[in-house]
Amino acid sequence: MNGRFCTAGLLAVFTAAASAAPLGLPPVPVPADNPQSPAKIRLGERLFNDARFSADGKVSCATCHVPAKAFTDDLPVSKGFRGLTGTRNAPTVINAAYMKTLFWDGREPDLEGQSKQPPVNPVEGGLPDHAPLLEVIRKDPGYVKDFRTVFSVEPEDIDMDQVAKAIASFERTLVSGDSxxxxxxxxxxxxxxxxxxxxxxxxxxxxxxxxxxxxxxxxxxxxxxxxxxxxGVGFRKIRGREQETARQFLQAKRAGAKVDVAVLTREKVSELGRLAVSGNLTRVGAFKxxxxxxxxxxxxxxxxxxxxxxxxxxxxxxxxxxxxxxxxxxxxxxxxxxxxxxxxxxxxxxxxxxxxxxxxxxxxxxxxxxxxxx
Amino acid sequence: MTDPKRRRLLKAGGALLAAGSLPLSLVELAFGKDRREHFSFAYLSDSHITHVRGREFVRNWDRGLIRAVAESNLLDPRPDFIFYGGDIAQLGKPEEIDHGLEILSALRGEVHHVMGEHDYYLDLGEHWRKRLGPDHYSFDHKGVHFVVLNSILTFDDWTYHRWSSAAERMHQMARLDNPQGSPFMVGESQRAWLKKDLDTVSHDTPVVVFSHSPLQKIYKGWNFWTDDAEQVQALLQPFDKVTVLYGHVHQIQYNQIGNISFHAAMATAWPWPYPSSYRQQAAYLPKLTVNMNRADPFFERDATGWQFIDLDSGKVDVHYLLPGNRNRVVAWDGKAGHPVDTRYQAEADRIPPQTHY
CATH class of the missing domain: 1.10.760.10 (Cytochrome c-like domain)
Structure with missing residues (x-):
């Protein structure tokens, strides 16, 4: 029974029979433009665990989504580079493949969009932009070989879309039912x-x-x-300040402020929940x-x-x-x-x-x- | 008409609302040259606060109103005022009206009220008038003439001579499809007052009328109906731009009769089905109206909500804020000469209702 969780078993599931989803779960939805392949999954797994994609070289996806801790981190809110903390609890990656939106506020529609944000968030990966991350990959012979195999690209053409696709492919293997x-x-x-x-x-x-x-x-x-x-969660942090917080944030957003930066660095803005993403006044403090x-x-x-x-x-x-x-x-x-x-x-x-x-x-x-x- | 500019704005506003954003700041920008012509107000309605015993009230209706108040307080820029469309109370009790007004007191801004039948038929509006003043009046705001009518009156014989107690009268009026019921009306003396009030208003002044029941005839069994609607409409038709805003029906409705646009408001309490789904009696739901699909009974605030209203050059756009649903905008379309839903009006753009089995 546990065999379905070993790599060989999973690869069989995703390369052959989609109907072999674990008991209690539907087949994993796979986007048409990012089909699963064993090489891509392996590449994604390596990227997921690579701590070089952060400002202090210590934070990978696996820092907050710790495989041995059911892909979470046991912490109330996650710690990024230099121990900086954000405002949100790390959700498990297990079965995230079924989510129709990602992040607690659903600010990304899919796994491919999700993984691009943390490396460049000022309290997570702390990188100024994606360039240093791509430089690490382009200079790593193992990655160069893998990207060539998986995406048929030369080093200078490796981009974040490919990185995110590989990570998403790996994450789509992290499914578990049969409880x-x-x-x-x-x-x-x-x-x-x-x-x-x-x-x-x-x-x-x-x-x-x-x-x-x-x-x-x-x-x-x-x-x-x-x-x-x-x-009702988190209400006490914003109580009585909802109007001011929403007004200031929505004005800042119209002027170009980034949602992911604001919600992870400002506690009150975080408590606006889905409103911060959609601007819809009926979604105050609403979370996925x-x-x-x-x-x-x-x-x-x-x-x-x-x-x-x-x-x-x-x-x-x-x-x-x-x-x-x-x-x-x-x-x-x-x-x-x-x-x-x-x-x-x-x-x-x-x-x-x-x-x-x-x-x-x-x-x-x-x-x-x-x-x-x- | 400012049509080209307006159409661009509506397009932008609609798209933004689709993403959920507030278009108000854009509206202000687009019409900044002549701000007198544009303003907005919020509209809450039909909370049906229900007294159980002592200090206990039905929680779900309380929470619906509390939420609508809190959400409308987030509007930025602030609306010029807030309108409450009637039926604060469920059975007209002073406790219910007081409790509802206490919740409404958290609103940021001036509030105008219209009388609903649930506020009226216990003590014939005595407590409501004590707290809120006259039940019909008019006021002018930024070049628009606003009229508030009490449209839920009925025949004196029914009101004064039929029932053994005030509570029985209230319960009878609260029932749907009640063979002992009686149709709503504005009544002769209020119509005379309205005629006199409108005599002093020039015909190119935009007029907005607030009533609780629709000043049009849709379905009599539920009093989606005002018996002297035609006579009231006749007083309003001479004006170039007239809008009637009403509560009572707990659903999106809109219509155009001659110069008069009609819009209904959502309830904060519960949704009613559309009378067209009720086949035993004739119903006249305006063809123009794109229904909301049936409410999801597992989703406690589904098909409830509140609205904010933009007035531009005297014509009304209604923005419906619908918890758990995609918000809707029903806006004046100058080319079509009637209100349209900015997303769903075309048959092909509608979401087919779920088929149950």
Whole structure:
């Protein structure tokens, strides 16, 4: 079973039978202009792990998306070059291939667009632009050979589109389903979930109303609706300053300010959420619904990493979008967020259910992802 | 007409709104030479604040209004004023009106109100008038004549002689498809007042009328209807540019009858289906209107929202802000001579409704 997570198994999946997606997941969508190939995936993996693409030579994609930590970093908000911190929690790369937008605010439409931003963000890679990164690649004989094989380009023609395509191809291999939940729900194995987890599933789809956004479909479950919701997280950081923050940011944006720089370097602007990307006043503080697959392995939680445990997350929702019942509610709260009235048993069961969303073989993914190609 | 310039602007505005941006600053730039001619105001409506007991109110309706207030406070530049389209309350209780006004008090700017039937039929508007003043009046703003009408009155016999209690009267009027119901009307004395009010206004002055019910006849069973609509329209037709803005219907509607453009407002509380989906009775939804597709019941704010309104040279563009949906803009098209949806008007550009099975 774990064989599907080894490189050979994955390559078989992506070069031959798309229908061999893991239990509970659909085939990975692959854009027509970036087909998977074994050589491209290998190249992408090497680029993903290359720390030279940063101002201090210490930050790679894998710095915040650590293969051994389920491709996250265990930190509330990620650390970039020279230890600088941003405003957002690193989401896992596992199953990011299914996301319809990337980043918590969905500011990029696909994986190809996503990987171009961090190297040149002032609190992430810290490079002034992509030129130094391309210089490293063009002077590295191994990369030159690989880019020639994969993209049929000479060193001077290597560009960021190709770099991003290779990284995206690698990321499209980081998929994992086949969790106890999948075996129970889609695989017909009624013993795959214990009694508490089965009760938790009922809370998840019933009284807890989690499934409204973290979706389970008839034949698959991505545990996301790929939409943006204000669930109350981070509201305290911007409370009473929404008008001023939105006005100043939207004016700066019209004058040319970059969204990714502003949201990662300014805490209040970060809390504008999807509004910062779309300018739409109905998206204040709205962030993308993350998948819940492997959620037991991806603490801390929420876009700002402000909740440390799954128990805290459940309490947050149970209180209607706030840490404590006495906390103020965001006026911009999404309609679906309201006090749930879960009792202690239901909360425990819900947490037990979320722990049944962990895929086997994550460690095998990690071993593969962590391999040093240098 | 300023059509070429205006069309460019609409195009830019539409495209930006598609991406979700605010076009207001562009509007100001484009019309900077004659700012008197252009301004905007926000329009919130139909919150149906519902009292449960003590200090408890139905949470979902509270949150809908709170959210619309907070979002409209972000408009930049600020709208000149805010209009509230009626039905603050669900059953006309003073608690409901007071609680709704408390939420509305967070609005940044002056607020005008129109009376809704849910504000009226318990105490015949007494508490509403105590808090908000007269239920019909007019005012002038930057060269536009605004008129507020109480369009939800009905026959005296129904109002005064039919019911054993005020609460029963309110409940009867709150029901849909109620055989005991009664059609809304502006009524003779208000029409006389309107005639007199308009007598002093030159015919080239743009006129904007606020009513709660549509001053046109769409579907009687739900009072998407004003019984003396034709008589009110006749008083308005002599003016070159007239717009009627109404609440009550909780959905996007627009129409053109002679010189009069009609636009409906979204509710902050809940969406109504289109009466055309209700086949047992005749419904006259304006052909011009591109319906919103059916609301998603799993999405609590779907097909609700609020709007801001641009007035340019006396004609109205309505920008609908729709949580969880793509925003819509219904704008005056000088060439067509009626309002159009800037994205979906052409048949080919519409999104087919989902087929359920």
């Amino acid at each position: 106890p939940f999948d075996r129970y729900y889609f695989g017909g194995d009624s013993g795959a979930l214990n009694a508490a987890q089965q009760r938790g599933l009922r809370v998840f789809t019933g009284k807890g109303r989690c499934v409204s956004c973290h979706r389970i479909e008839q034949t698959q479950a991505l545990f996301t609706d790929n939409r943006f919701h204000n669930i 619904t993350p998948t819940l697959r492997n959620v037991a392995r991806t603490a801390p939680y929420m876009h700002d990493g402000s909740l440390a445990t799954l128990e805290e997350v459940v309490d947050f929702y149970n209180n209607g979008g706030r840490v404590r019942e006495s906390d103020p509610l965001s006026p911009f709260l999404s309609g679906g967020i309201r006090p749930l009235g879960l009792d202690a048993q239901e909360k425990r069961d819900l947490v037990a259910f979320m722990k049944a969303l962990t895929s086997p073989g994550l460690d095998r993914l990690a071993t593969r992802g962590g391999r040093n190609h240098d």
